[in-house]
Amino acid sequence: MSGSVARLTDRQFRSIAELVEGHVGIKLPPAKRLMLEGRLQKRVRALNHSSVNEYAERLLDGDHLETELVHLIDCVTTNKTDFFREPSHFEFIRDIAVHELLGRRGRGSQDLKIWSAACSTGMEAYTTAIVLDNMLRSGSRFQFRILGTDISTSVLRLAKLGIYSKEMIAPVPDELAKRYFLRSRDKARSEVRIVPELRRTVNFMRMNLMDSKYPVDRDVDIIFCRNVLIYFDKATQRKVVDQLCSHLRPGGYLLVGHSESMIHQGSVGLKQVQPTIFKIESRS
Ligand SMILES: C[S@@+](CC[C@H](N)C(=O)[O-])C[C@H]1O[C@@H](n2cnc3c(N)ncnc32)[C@H](O)[C@@H]1O
CATH class of the missing domain: 1.10.155.10 (Chemotaxis receptor methyltransferase CheR, N-terminal domain)
Structure with missing residues (x-):
């Protein structure tokens, strides 16, 4: 040839x-x-x-x-992801967002909905589950559900399994790794698996951010859309951000990747509260 x-x-x-x-x-x-x-x-x-x-x-x-x-x-598709990637987002959720979002509800439902849009192999969704479950163990009272979506079927398969190599969980603090990951009985296999209780809090589904409608609730509290907008052109970025925002409840947050902080320009109702954290004040 x-x-x-x-x-x-x-x-x-x-x-x-x-x-x-x-x-x-x-x-x-x-x-x-x-x-x-x-x-x-x-x-x-x-x-x-x-x-x-x-x-x-x-x-x-x-x-x-x-x-x-x-x-x-x-x-x-480029599927690079990590546990506790861009850790300031998880600190923000733990220290600020959860209290504020629940505070707005008063005596209403204490059910938080989180969406990891472009979730890759699920590490973003499971990191959020770890952080929220850990808050519950420290006495906070709420329930949570997490949705992970991605266009790639191969990463979704891995996300549903929740099996990772030991090296991949290096960013997870030891105490949390012991609590939320099961070691393989076969010592030769250097793999760990998310504990079933935590796996049950996360659902994964195939979804294309380019679709004109997303089959997702419209009262989501926090949406992660990190490290995917960079692959789109400006018009597509804007369309995707506007559409994601229409699924946030008022007061909800959109978290983007650290190289994507420009996305708010022109999006109605979005207020930047930190370089990569946006709050929806009203819906367009
Ligand atoms: C670099 S990963 C980011 C993973 C995770 N959000 C993070 O920041 O660690 C980008 C992901 O976006 C997904 N993706 C690319 N285009 C997409 C689209 N049109 N709809 C949904 N997901 C898409 C890819 O399959 C890939 O898993």
């Missing part, structure tokens, strides 16, 4: 980039071409193709797109 057919042609790259941006909002500028070719190798091998070029031919032939799209999306 010659070098040229082992790579994507210009037309193939453009078609795949348009497909990806159209479906999930992720931009693939020409500089990402090598990265895309690298990431597609997994599918090339899985489907026994000889090159990305052959893979692209099949993908774009009109007959295979529907079944292949989900795998293509798994390849192009």
